[in-house]
Amino acid sequence: MRVPTLTLLYIILAILFSVVIAYFQYFFKVKNTPKNHILLFSLRAISIFLLLLLFINPKVKLQKTENIKPKLSVLVDNSLSTTFFKEKDRVLELVRRFKGSNKLNDKFDVNFFEFGKDIDLTSADSLQFNDSHTNINKAIKSVNSLFKDEIAPMILISDGNQTIGEDYEYINSKQPIYPIVIGGTVKYDDIKISQLNVNKYSYLNNKFPVEAFVYYDGDKEISPTFTIYKSGKKVFTKKIELSKEKKSVTILTNLLSDKEGIDYYSASISQLPNEKNTRNNTKSFSVEVIDEQSKVLILSSILHPDLGAFKNAIESNKQRKVTIAQINSFKGDLEEYQFVIFYQPTFYFKSFLEKRTANFLIVTGTKTDWNFINSLNLGIRKSYINQSENYNASYNPNYLTFIQENIGFNSFPPLKDKFGAVDAEGNQTLLFQKLQNITTNEPLLATIEKGERKYGMLLGEGIWKWRASSYIKESSFEVFDEFVNNLVQFLSSNEQRKRLDVKIENLYLANEPITISALYLDSNFKFDNRASIQISLINNETKEEKVIPFSLINNSYQVKIEGLSPGEYNYHITVEGQPIQKKGKFKVADFQIEEQFSYANTKKLASIANSSEGKMYYPNQQDEFIQDLIKNDAYVTIQKSIEKEEDLIHWKWILFLVISLLTIEWFLRKYLGKI
Numbered sequence: 001m002r003v004p005t006l007t008l009l010y011i012i013l014a015i016l017f018s019v020v021i022a023y024f025q026y027f028f029k030v031k032n033t034p035k036n037h038i039l040l041f042s043l044r045a046i047s048i049f050l051l052l053l054l055f056i057n058p059k060v061k062l063q064k065t066e067n068i069k070p071k072l073s074v075l076v077d078n079s080l081s082t083t084f085f086k087e088k089d090r091v092l093e094l095v096r097r098f099k100g101s102n103k104l105n106d107k108f109d110v111n112f113f114e115f116g117k118d119i120d121l122t123s124a125d126s127l128q129f130n131d132s133h134t135n136i137n138k139a140i141k142s143v144n145s146l147f148k149d150e151i152a153p154m155i156l157i158s159d160g161n162q163t164i165g166e167d168y169e170y171i172n173s174k175q176p177i178y179p180i181v182i183g184g185t186v187k188y189d190d191i192k193i194s195q196l197n198v199n200k201y202s203y204l205n206n207k208f209p210v211e212a213f214v215y216y217d218g219d220k221e222i223s224p225t226f227t228i229y230k231s232g233k234k235v236f237t238k239k240i241e242l243s244k245e246k247k248s249v250t251i252l253t254n255l256l257s258d259k260e261g262i263d264y265y266s267a268s269i270s271q272l273p274n275e276k277n278t279r280n281n282t283k284s285f286s287v288e289v290i291d292e293q294s295k296v297l298i299l300s301s302i303l304h305p306d307l308g309a310f311k312n313a314i315e316s317n318k319q320r321k322v323t324i325a326q327i328n329s330f331k332g333d334l335e336e337y338q339f340v341i342f343y344q345p346t347f348y349f350k351s352f353l354e355k356r357t358a359n360f361l362i363v364t365g366t367k368t369d370w371n372f373i374n375s376l377n378l379g380i381r382k383s384y385i386n387q388s389e390n391y392n393a394s395y396n397p398n399y400l401t402f403i404q405e406n407i408g409f410n411s412f413p414p415l416k417d418k419f420g421a422v423d424a425e426g427n428q429t430l431l432f433q434k435l436q437n438i439t440t441n442e443p444l445l446a447t448i449e450k451g452e453r454k455y456g457m458l459l460g461e462g463i464w465k466w467r468a469s470s471y472i473k474e475s476s477f478e479v480f481d482e483f484v485n486n487l488v489q490f491l492s493s494n495e496q497r498k499r500l501d502v503k504i505e506n507l508y509l510a511n512e513p514i515t516i517s518a519l520y521l522d523s524n525f526k527f528d529n530r531a532s533i534q535i536s537l538i539n540n541e542t543k544e545e546k547v548i549p550f551s552l553i554n555n556s557y558q559v560k561i562e563g564l565s566p567g568e569y570n571y572h573i574t575v576e577g578q579p580i581q582k583k584g585k586f587k588v589a590d591f592q593i594e595e596q597f598s599y600a601n602t603k604k605l606a607s608i609a610n611s612s613e614g615k616m617y618y619p620n621q622q623d624e625f626i627q628d629l630i631k632n633d634a635y636v637t638i639q640k641s642i643e644k645e646e647d648l649i650h651w652k653w654i655l656f657l658v659i660s661l662l663t664i665e666w667f668l669r670k671y672l673g674k675i
Contacts, residue, residue, distance in 0.1 A: 080132060415444065
């Protein structure tokens with residue numbers, strides 16, 4: 001403990017000052033000093049000193065030594081594969097042994113985490129081994145980030161089979177990784193459908209392609225049969241040849257779409273005589289057959305990357321075919337197209353925009369003639385100057401025209417348009433303009449409905465950057481393309497606005513939660529948060545019926561369904577007290593990606609152990625592993641000297657004492673007749 005020299009000097013000066021002030025009051029030029037003046041002098045001197053001490057507020061510096069133990073992170077695979085490999089009890093025993101090892105806990109600060117699709121950075125006390133995905137890469141990166149400045153080796157209890165995320169084999173881990181392998185390590189002959197590529201849509205009386213990749217892990221020569229079934233009936237079969245040298249084969253066929261609606265298929269490869277895992281021999285898929293293809297035109301006066309971004313996004317839905325044309329060379333008929341995008345219109349677009357009164361999207365930018373657009377009476381006008389500005393997007397959660405989730409609009413790169421104030425009326429704004437981190441009430445993306453007219457406006461160029469940004473975030477264009485197709489679907493439809501809009505898929509995988517969203521509007525087409533909506537599900541095979549109510553979440557109704565057994569289901573969504581309903585069907589496929597592996601991936605686990613300077617172990621080597629960790633000199637407790645400043649006085653008690661002393665002095669002076 002050490003008091004700073006300057007503080008000591010202040011305290012000495014405070015003592016001298018207090019004594020001098022009290023002396024001048026009770027002894028200076030006083031000839032006959034009563035004895036009671038000594039007591040009053042003492043009370044006054046102490047009171048003044050304590051008051052000065054409050055202002056000085058002396059602090060002491062304390063030197064403390066802290067022992068910092070190295071961190072040890074135990075990452076436990078909480079996915080379904082643990083149960084599939086029948087390793088649940090063994091994993092729980094491993095966790096119990098790590099928690100109960102006194103020597104290990106004396107040397108390390110042990111932290112337990114569970115992971116599947118995500119990682120729980122709080123504990124591993126709720127292990128259920130029911131997560132439908134495994135992301136080892138994300139788990140390792142999260143722990144590395146959590147203990148980035150500390151000594152923190154990690155134990156990875158897993159079979160090493162990852163189903164989503166970036167490949168973890170070559171991850172650059174800052175901490176040593178010690179995998180403990182669970183699951184089967186003995187390799188059996190196995191054959192599986194590793195990948196199935198098929199379009200979601202097809203056209204009536206057309207053929208659609210199906211591409212299947214079959215992989216064989218074995219040494220013998222085999223001749224299995226690949227078969228595709230539709231509603232239990234065989235529609236395609238082919239015998240293939242595989243061997244130790246020829247491990248894989250690609251099968252390509254074309255199937256006929258002979259009926260409008262949703263068709264469900266299953267592809268399977270015949271199992272081997274000694275095959276242990278047959279769950280990966282079958283995969284299901286669905287195809288929605290439509291009667292005709294809608295045509296979309298993108299009409300532009302300039303060349304821009306946005307044109308390709310729109311085309312690729314819209315054509316991700318095989319229902320749509322996109323044509324890009326330049327305004328000065330287009331001689332077609334707009335009526336041939338169900339939807340038109342007018343990209344950065346100028347006066348040369350006049351005749352086309354006068355003919356097209358609905359089902360279009362206008363995209364503006366730095367080359368747009370806003371005088372021309374202002375003259376069209378579209379409900380959106382702009383007072384602009386010939387200077388460009390960057391506008392970020394701000395998602396409007398109160399947008400009620402159709403269901404569109406926030407796909408990260410706020411983090412997308414800005415769009416560029418001419419600078420100016422936007423005057424809008426009669427529109428529904430999906431995205432507001434955000435200028436210099438300030439969200440305005442001016443639209444960036446809006447849809448307009450005027451009687452039978454329906455169109456949209458996007459006030460900015462550069463949407464190709466949004467598509468690229470979404471790909472970086474999602475590792476896929478699917479999320480962004482779905483957003484564009486939602487917009488196109490609404491604007492191109494001539495149907496009256498629906499009061500009940502439901503978002504539901506045609507095919508789901510078993511053991512995965514099914515989320516269904518519904519948007520319900522009242523008779524004035526305003527969101528109604530008082531509605532009671534429910535969904536009735538009927539299994540077509542067992543006839544078992546489930547009735548589940550929707551919950552109100554923000555500005556939509558949602559229901560999350562879990563535990564549905566594989567099979568086809570008819571659904572019926574109703575609104576209580578209203579003649580509004582939605583019917584359809586979907587299928588739950590008997591497919592679980594965590595059950596597609598026949599043995600643990602020891603190769604990748606050994607690779608990441610070596611690259612991170614760790615070591616791979618097996619469950620029966622747990623005692624050896626614990627001893628190795630305890631004896632490892634790289635993991636030692638560090639003594640850290642910490643200097644802290646603490647208050648030397650408690651101001652509340654000092655203040656109470658000062659008031660008490662001054663009160664006593666006052667009463668004594670009153671008693672002695674000094675006042």
